Amino acid sequence: MDIRQIRYFVAVAEERNIGRAAKRLFISQPPLTRQIQQLEDELQVKLFERTAKGVELTSAGQLFLNESRNILSLIEQAQERTQRAGKGQLGRLDVAIFGSGILNTIPDILKRFKTAYPGVNIVLHQMSKAEQIEALRQKRISVGFNRLLAPLPDIDSTMILQDKLMVAVRDDHPLATKPLINLKELDNEPIVVFPKGARPNFVDLVSRVFQEAGVTMNITQTVIDAVTGIALVSGGFGFCLIPSSASVLQLPGVKYIPLGGLPDNATVDLSCIYLKDDHSPLLSAFLAVVHEYKSQLNNQA
Amino acid sequence: MDIRQIRYFVAVAEERNIGRAAKRLFISQPPLTRQIQQLEDELQVKLFERTAKGVELTSAGQLFLNESRNILSLIEQAQERTQRAGKGQLGRLDVAIFGSGILNTIPDILKRFKTAYPGVNIVLHQMSKAEQIEALRQKRISVGFNRLLAPLPDIDSTMILQDKLMVAVRDDHPLATKPLINLKELDNEPIVVFPKGARPNFVDLVSRVFQEAGVTMNITQTVIDAVTGIALVSGGFGFCLIPSSASVLQLPGVKYIPLGGLPDNATVDLSCIYLKDDHSPLLSAFLAVVHEYKSQLNNQA
DNA sequence: CTACTTGATACCTTTAAGGTATTACCAATT
DNA sequence: AATTGGTAATACCTTAAAGGTATCAAGTAG
Numbered sequence: 001m002d003i004r005q006i007r008y009f010v011a012v013a014e015e016r017n018i019g020r021a022a023k024r025l026f027i028s029q030p031p032l033t034r035q036i037q038q039l040e041d042e043l044q045v046k047l048f049e050r051t052a053k054g055v056e057l058t059s060a061g062q063l064f065l066n067e068s069r070n071i072l073s074l075i076e077q078a079q080e081r082t083q084r085a086g087k088g089q090l091g092r093l094d095v096a097i098f099g100s101g102i103l104n105t106i107p108d109i110l111k112r113f114k115t116a117y118p119g120v121n122i123v124l125h126q127m128s129k130a131e132q133i134e135a136l137r138q139k140r141i142s143v144g145f146n147r148l149l150a151p152l153p154d155i156d157s158t159m160i161l162q163d164k165l166m167v168a169v170r171d172d173h174p175l176a177t178k179p180l181i182n183l184k185e186l187d188n189e190p191i192v193v194f195p196k197g198a199r200p201n202f203v204d205l206v207s208r209v210f211q212e213a214g215v216t217m218n219i220t221q222t223v224i225d226a227v228t229g230i231a232l233v234s235g236g237f238g239f240c241l242i243p244s245s246a247s248v249l250q251l252p253g254v255k256y257i258p259l260g261g262l263p264d265n266a267t268v269d270l271s272c273i274y275l276k277d278d279h280s281p282l283l284s285a286f287l288a289v290v291h292e293y294k295s296q297l298n299n300q301a
Numbered sequence: 302m303d304i305r306q307i308r309y310f311v312a313v314a315e316e317r318n319i320g321r322a323a324k325r326l327f328i329s330q331p332p333l334t335r336q337i338q339q340l341e342d343e344l345q346v347k348l349f350e351r352t353a354k355g356v357e358l359t360s361a362g363q364l365f366l367n368e369s370r371n372i373l374s375l376i377e378q379a380q381e382r383t384q385r386a387g388k389g390q391l392g393r394l395d396v397a398i399f400g401s402g403i404l405n406t407i408p409d410i411l412k413r414f415k416t417a418y419p420g421v422n423i424v425l426h427q428m429s430k431a432e433q434i435e436a437l438r439q440k441r442i443s444v445g446f447n448r449l450l451a452p453l454p455d456i457d458s459t460m461i462l463q464d465k466l467m468v469a470v471r472d473d474h475p476l477a478t479k480p481l482i483n484l485k486e487l488d489n490e491p492i493v494v495f496p497k498g499a500r501p502n503f504v505d506l507v508s509r510v511f512q513e514a515g516v517t518m519n520i521t522q523t524v525i526d527a528v529t530g531i532a533l534v535s536g537g538f539g540f541c542l543i544p545s546s547a548s549v550l551q552l553p554g555v556k557y558i559p560l561g562g563l564p565d566n567a568t569v570d571l572s573c574i575y576l577k578d579d580h581s582p583l584l585s586a587f588l589a590v591v592h593e594y595k596s597q598l599n600n601q602a
Numbered sequence: 603c604t605a606c607t608t609g610a611t612a613c614c615t616t617t618a619a620g621g622t623a624t625t626a627c628c629a630a631t632t
Numbered sequence: 633a634a635t636t637g638g639t640a641a642t643a644c645c646t647t648a649a650a651g652g653t654a655t656c657a658a659g660t661a662g
Contacts, residue, residue: 001376003304004650018609031651033609043380045387050609052659060386067379070440074375075302078368079344085361086346279350280360305619319640332620334640351640353628 003075005039006068008032009047013065017054088281090119095286096127096135096144103226104248105160105270106145113289120282130198136275142283144273147243148200156276158287160294162267163243165209165259168233172253180260183213190220190238194229202268206241209266230254243268304376306340307369309333310348314366318355375441378424385422394421394583397428397436397445404527405549406461406571407446414590421583430499437576443584445574448544449501457577459588461595463568464544466510466560469534473554483562484514491521491539495530503569507542510567531555544569 011021012032022032040047047061057065084090093113097106110122125141132144136155149157167186169176175185193203203222210217220238223229227249229240234251247256259266272290274283309326313333316322323333341348348362358366378393385392398407411423426442433445437456450458468487470477476486494504504523511518521539524530528550530541535552548557560567573591575584 001304001380003302019607027650028652029609030611030653033611035650037610043383043387045383047383052608052661054608058387060383063386063392064379064383067375067382067440071372071375071379074368074372074439078365078372079302081368082344082346082348082361082365085364086344086359090364091360282360320638328619329621330640331622331642334642336619338641351627353630353639355639 001039001042003072005035006071008035009039010065010068010072012036012048012055013057013061013068015054016056020054084119086281088120088283088285089117091282092121092123093143093282093286094123094125094141096125096132096141098126098128098132098144098146103246105245109160109290109293112293113286116289117285120285128197129201132273136273139275142274142278142280143286145270146273147202147268147270148205149269149271149273150200154276155273157271157273158290158294159269159271160290161245161297162269163245164267165206165241165262166244166247166256167259168230168240168242169255169257170233170236170253171255176255176257178257181257182261183209183215183259184261186210186215186217186239188216188218190218192221192223192229192232192237192240193219194223194225194240196222196224202243205266205268209262212263213261243270245270302340302343304373306336307372309336310340311366311369311373313337313349313356314358314362314369316355317357321355371436371439371441375439378441381422385420392421392583393424394444394587395424395426395442397426397433397442399427399429399433399445399447404547406546410461410591410594413594414587417590418586421586430502433574437574440576443575443579443581444587446571447574448503448569448571449506450570450572450574451501455577456574458572458574459591459595460570460572461591462546462598463570464546465568466507466542466563467545467548467557468560469531469541469543470556470558471534471537471554472556477556477558479558481561482558484510484516484560485562487511487516487518487540489517489519491519493522493524493530493533493538493541494520495524495541496526497523498525503544506567506569510563513564514562544571546571 008021008025011025012018015021015024018032018036019029022029025032036048043064045060045064046058047064048055049058081090095110110124113120114122125135127135127141127144129146129149132141132146133152133155135141136144145160151157167175167181169181175181193206195201195203207217218238221229221232223232226242226246230242230246230249230251232238233240234254241259242256244256244258272287274287309322312322312326313319316325319333319337320330323330326333337349344365346361346365347359348365349356350359378395382393396411414421415423426436428436428442428445430447430450433442433447434453434456436442437445446461452458468476468482470482476482494507496502496504508518519539522533524533527543527547531543531547531550531552533539534541535555542560543557545557545559573588575588
């Protein structure tokens with residue numbers, strides 16, 4: 001049994017005539033006759049009655065014709081779906097996201113990807129930095145989003161953007177009217193920091209900045225993420241330094257003001273990490289979307 | 302593309318090693334390598350990653366493996382059905398069954414059908430709801446049994462019975478002596494639910510019932526099927542709500558008690574699904590047996 | 603009966619699958 | 633760093649089988 005034989009059989013069944021079917025198949029009549037005979041031999045069933053005008057399907061032949069069409073269509077489907085999967089247009093992509101990164105950039109990228117590759121099922125996982133790295137290695141996810149990543153031998157990363165620092169202030173605070181706050185103005189003021197968790201993280205950047213500027217940092221609370229930190233500002237716990245992209249989050253009584261008087265390297269990156277040896281087309285397609293997003297971002301700025 | 306190549310591909314995918322697969326296929330390694338290469342060329346997709354230990358499926362390869370198995374099984378079916386038709390026998394009916402439905406109703410129906418049509422070869426397939434629908438559309442099965450089916454344009458269904466709810470209890474539990482358990486008595490008690498998988502399912506029904514009765518549902522475990530759920534009851538994990546037809550399953554230390562105080566719509570159907578445009582005499586015969594079974598069931602009640 | 607059409611057969615050519623020997627490659631080990 | 637064991641890939645040859653040409657046999661129509 002052979003796909004060729006099935007195709008030949010369907011042609012003969014449709015033409016009800018071996019010679020005509022042979023022409024349609026661009027072969028000569030004798031080999032076609034032989035292929036049909038072989039098929040009948042193998043199935044041990046007569047598929048056609050030979051008549052003077054050509055051939056006619058037996059009832060078994062009629063049944064086999066239906067089956068044959070199903071088989072051919074399933075094969076066609078399989079080819080097409082596999083090709084699409086090979087181009088990254090079909091499948092499932094597991095993506096890890098983290099606390100404050102979710103606020104606008106990541107949804108934007110995911111929305112673009114979904115539009116470009118509607119056949120791909122995106123599954124999101126909330127994971128800390130350490131969890132993301134472990135999950136990448138175990139192939140439970142293909143991409144992770146995070147900040148301040150130390151380079152690793154088996155993991156590559158692409159920086160998406162660099163956030164400047166901003167200060168979250170209660171709007172009834174004297175500093176809230178200023179267009180720019182200088183770091184020195186926060187000397188010994190109560191500060192809420194985040195996140196708890198794997199180093200290096202955003203806290204380390206913030207404390208380095210304070211240290212280099214010779215300003216005393218008075219940490220009153222350490223919380224799990226930006227949202228909680230900003231909520232505490234709203235609750236009057238003090239100031240909170242945040243990456244500028246977190247400023248899309250609006251809470252009652254909280255204003256965001258750019259932080260001035262900082263060195264150029266006082267920024268946090270948002271990066272996208274993936275296994276160095278993952279060459280799957282889905283990942284490539286995703287990274288292409290990330291790059292496109294990134295270059296568009298740069299052109300705007 | 303060739304059936305031979307598909308068979309070869311499946312063998313390599315299963316062995317994860319071209320040399321071993323070649324042995325299994327009783328050919329030598331080089332031609333097998335070449336056939337796989339040809340297949341990849343034709344599909345223009347890399348199906349395997351070559352590693353030091355052998356080969357590994359790419360995601361496209363994984364997809365093609367599923368498709369390939371479907372194709373091979375359809376071909377096998379086609380051959381068998383055609384041969385039977387040629388011998389004047391009735392044929393073969395592929396039936397999909399699922400987890401807990403197998404316990405008594407389905408075997409009863411199959412037994413009746415086998416008695417009435419001894420010439421028909423019934424081939425059973427274990428499939429989830431989603432798999433059944435896909436397999437119906439690809440004609441790999443003709444009938445499926447399942448519960449809680451949402452209506453679909455191309456698929457018809459016949460309800461066989463409606464199961465009331467029962468509670469599986471450990472027999473050393475105080476409630477185990479009662480003839481009837483009221484839902485309120487399960488307030489905040491540990492509950493095991495099933496199944497995992499496609500919605501809507503039995504869990505949704507159960508949680509709706511709890512909600513409407515204003516009773517707090519305290520889910521301690523979610524498991525794959527009724528058998529596992531009841532096994533956990535036996536293991537002391539708590540209660541488990543089941544469709545009454547699952548109560549034929551006896552496990553040590555487990556008692557089944559009817560659940561009272563429920564609305565009339567607190568039932569799960571067991572239904573039989575098939576393609577709307579399948580007019581094969583075999584399917585009609587099967588559905589006739591199902592109807593007969595159903596009406597007999599109603600007369601008893 | 604003859605002309606014509608059909609599928610079947612005989613025999614040759616060509617394509618492609620399968621085999622053997624060998625190479626290239628990677629990883630683990632020494 | 634070199635070696636070994638196991639893997640897939642390549643080169644080249646052999647063989648099986650698909651396809652082609654010529655012809656035959658068997659019906660049907662005129």
